[in-house]
Amino acid sequence: MVMMSFTELDDDTVRSMAIGAVFSDFGGKINWVDFHRKEDLLVTASDDDSVRLYDIANAKLVKTTNHKKHGADRVCFTHHPSSVICSSKYNLESTGESLRYLSMYDNRCLRYFKGHKQRVVSLCMSPVNDSFMSGSVDHSVRIWDLRVNACQGILRLRGRPTVAYDQQGLVFAVAMEGGAIKLFDSRSYDKGPFDTFLVGGDTAEVCDIKFSTDGKSMLLSTTNNNVYILDAYGGEKRCGLSLEPSPNTPIEATFTPDGQYVLSGSGDGTLHAWSINMRKEVASWNSHIGVAACLKWAPRRAMFVAASTVLTFWIPNDSKSTAEPVMVDTEVGAES
Template sequence: MSMPTTQKVQDVVKQYRPAKHFPSSRDDTHVTSLDFDDQGEFLVAASDDDTMQIFDVREGKKTKTIPSKKYGIHLARFTHHSRQVLFASTKQDDSLRLLELHNESFVRYFTAHTSQVTSVALSPANDTFLSCGNDDLVCLWDLRSRSPQGKFKLVTPYLAAWDPSASVIAIASQSTQSILLYDVNNFDKAPFATFDLQEAERKYAPSTQGRAWTKLEFSNDGKYILLGTDFHGHFLLDSFEGDVKAFLVGKTDGTGRAAPVSNSGKPLGQGDVCFSQDGRFVFGGTGGQSDLLVWDTNSASNGHLDPLVKLQSRGIKTPIVQANPRFNMLATADTKVAMWLPSDQTKSSDT
C-alpha cells in the first residue's frame, strides 16, 4: 500500500477502493469504533473482543494490539497527543480511561457516568472533551483532571460534537428529536439554539422518528451539521439556522449495529457516515450491502440528495466509516478493518 496523497478530494473521490484489509483474530469479533490521530498517520480500532488495534497509516500495517479485558473498550479516540488514546469502558464500570500507548499504562480515569457512555468528542483546540451517557448525563472534562469541569442532565443526550472553532458544542437528543447548541464558555447555561427535527423526521423518516440517531458531526468549515441515522438516510443541516439542506438517501437498511445505545445481541458501533477531509463530501455505508456511498453537499437542494457515486467495496461490509483528516484515505470496519485509497494507489491485499 502506497502513502496516501493530498490531492483535492474532488479529484479522487470517485476513485476510492479498498487497498488493504486486516481481518480480526476471530470471525465473530466486530470492530466498534475507528479514529485517526490529528496528523492522519495512525488509526485506532476498538473491538468487542476487548482489544484495541493501532495501525501505522504510512506503512499500511498493524503495529500493536492492546488488551482491555478487565474494562472492555469502545469509542477509542486519539487525544492531541498521538501516543495517548481515550476510551469508554464497557465492563465493570462506566468510566472513561486515558491510556499511554508507549507503555500501555493508564494515565487517568474519568468517573461520573453511571451507565454506558454513548459519545466521546475531543475539542479541536485543546485537551477538553465531552462525554454523553445512557444515564442522561452530559459531562465536560479536561484530560488533566479526573473530575468533570461541568455536567448536566438532558433527556437521551446520546451524541455530541464540537464546531471547528471549539466554541460551540452540539448535543443531539434523539427521543426529543432535537439538537441543542451550547456556548462552551457558558456550558452550565441554557442552549442558545435548539434545532427541532420533528417535522423533518416526519417528512423524511416517518416510521423511525426519534430512533437510532448514530452520528453527529460538524463539517470542517462549520457550515453544516451531519446527523446520521441507522435507517433511511442522514440529515445535512445548516449549522446556523438548523434547516435541513438535504436528506441523504441511498442506504438500503440498517447496519445491524447498536449505535449509540447497546441492545442485546447487537455489536456496538459509532455510525456509518462522516464528512470528507475537506467537508464537501459525505461518505456513508449502504446498510446491509457492502459498498460505500458518496454524497456531494454542493448539490444539496432542500430535499432528497442521491449519492454522487457508489464505491465498490469488494465484499467488505461498511458499518463503521471514518475519513482520514489529512490524507486522501478512508477506513471502514466490520469484522475487519479496511484502508481505502484512490484506485491509482491501490493494490488490495489481506494482512
C-alpha cells in the same frame, strides 16, 4: 498501498476509491475508529477487547493493547499521538470506571474517569485544549479535563445523547431525543444552549453527529439509517439520505476534509458518496465487509477507512488496474 496527501477532491477521484489494505484478524466487531488530527495514525476499539494503533501512511499495525477487565467500546485520540481515551463495556455499575486515559506507548492507564454508570455511546476530544465530552445512555453528557479525575460539568438530557465539537472548539453540539440538536458555547455551557434545531419529520435517535472542517455543515446519522446534512448556522436541512436498514448495527457517515462530499455505509453492505453542493450521488461500492458500522475519512489524506469485523483502507486507484488489495501481516509490531 501508496498514500496521497489530501488535495481538493473531484467526482473522478471519489469514484476511483478502492480498497488498498485489509486487516482481518479482529476477534469481533470493530466498535469505533478515530484518526489523529495531525499525525498519520488511526486507532480502533473492538469487541475482542483490543485497542489498536495503525500507521496509515504505511498501512501498518503499530501496537495492540488488550483490555479484558474493562473492554473497549468508544475510543478517540487526545492531542498526543500515543494516548487515547477509551470507554468501558464491563463492570460499569460496580466500578463506575466508564472512561480511561490510556498510553499506547507503554500500555498504561494514566487516569480513570468515574461518573457514567451505563454505556458511553458518544465520545469526542476538544480540538484546542484538554477538554473532552462523553454522552451516555444514562441520559447525561459529561464534560471532562484530561488533567483532573473529577467531572467538570454535567448536562441532563432526554434520550440517548450524541456530542461533537466544531473544528475550532468554540461550539459543541448535543443531539437528543425527538430530533433536537442543541448548540452550546464551550466556554459558558452552564448558561444553557444558545440555539436549538429540530430535524423535522424524523424522531429516531441520532447515533452520530459531525461538523464539517469549514464549520458550515453538520452531519447526522440516525438509528434508522437516515443521514442528514444541516446548515450549521441556521439548522436548515440541506439534504436527507435514506439508506437500507441494518437492525442492531447503526451506520456512520463522514465528511471529506474539504466538506464537499459525504460518505456513508448502508444496511445492504454498500458504501455511497454524495456531492453536497450538487445534491447527487457520485459513487457507490460494494464494501466487501458486510455492513460498515464505522466509516471515517482521514483529515490529511486522500483515504478513508471502513470497518465491520474487518478493517479496510480505501485509497484512489489512479492506475485503474484490477490489482488485489494488500492483505496485511497484522502480527508485525503487535504487542499485548
